[in-house]
Amino acid sequence: MTAAHSVAVTPRMAEPVHHLSEDLLLDYAAGTLDEAASLVVASHLTLCSACRSELSRLEAIGGALFATMPPMDLSAGALEAALAALESSDLDGLPASASQKHAADDRKASILPRAVQRYLGGDLDTVAWKRLGMGIETAEITLSNSDEAKAGKRSFLLKVPAGKAVPQHTHDGNELVLILQGSYKDEIGTFAKGDVAISDGSIDHRPVAGEGESCICLVATDAPLRLTGPLGAIINLFVRV
């Protein structure tokens, strides 16, 4: 139903080439993935039907595990208590409908998945970009889980002008990057709209944005990146990227 509805308003884009890892999808399916990474996962799922199918498989496995779990009886009267709670809520109408369509569905699609817009409180035009130098801009996304934020997990948007490079760097922790507009190229390959780049300490790269339009990415990290190129010591600004 939903897919058919979307076909009418959404031109098919090329399927992403670089996908989520099974580790990420499994943690997301099990509900244990941190919030910042979950936001990248949810956004990629919006753009990738292949990963959506894979998630459905993992959730079906979760559902089967759940169904085979040894049940634990509730105390007597639990059902009656639940029914009484239903009675005191608004039971007169039908259960909430799942198919309420947004009036805005027919307007021009944003490059930002709604999962991201929900965090920003609006579309791309509401983003408060902060300049980092060399034309590169970033905008922090405020996570709701303060414990994870305190532990160093962050999410932000990154905008690199067409043809410009991000300085050579590596990652102390893990970094997930989802391309929302434009593309970039590095030692690993070319990443275009919908693609996910998964980096850890083993990757030392210098991504260069593709020509034509600026490259806008959604990033989730659990540690600051570390500059490794000749300019590394100078551009300390980027340590906070």
Added chain:
Amino acid sequence: MPMIRHCKAYVFPIMDQSTVVIEGIGLSSRSSNRLRQARSHVIRTGSKKKFMTDAHHADSQQLVEWMQRLAGCQDRDAFAGLFAYFAPRIKAYMMRSGSDNAAAEEFAQEAMLMVWHKANSFDASQASVATWVFTIARNKRIDAFRRINRPELDPDDPLLQPAAEPMQDDKVVEDQTARTIAAAMDQLPEEQAVMLRMAFYEDKAHSEIAEETGLPLGTVKSRLRLAMGKLRSLLGDIEL
């Protein structure tokens, strides 16, 4: 979805004391005993197979029918049937995740209220009832334990990339799928099954499983991958 045809002409008053019939399993009882009797009925009709020997078995066609009656006409007996089957599982899920008895029980009741309120969003062509309820319990656990609203895709997002091969609308996810997965789980080496259960039930990310088991992270990941690979090969080309 053809839900309306399952509707009865009336909706049960809440604390109805009259005799009721739970359609489909032919059970008569007074409402105060409904739940207990539904359970004992279920015990008697349970399959001998290992994955179906628990006392709260209901086949997936029955679960789907209850869901349709709940969505179509807020049928309280259908809700009672779903409650008898799922609430004890949700409670077990929460206790495995570290909740105490009282909290797990309250959580199970609240999750079942969500099942009621979201019944219209259940789509039998997309997932089994057990999978759908699992995702509700999982999201509620994320909300409860980590105080976040899980970031999720919006099915009405204009950006949504349509599936390459559109799903058939009339396909109901068969009982067979859940059984096959359960049977496949039984064939997993214990060390792999344990990891999978820790991942799904105990709210533990890979790194936490590694910490708790004292195994290197790489071992945890490879065992989980082996488990998933094995399940996938056992599941063959079943459409999930």
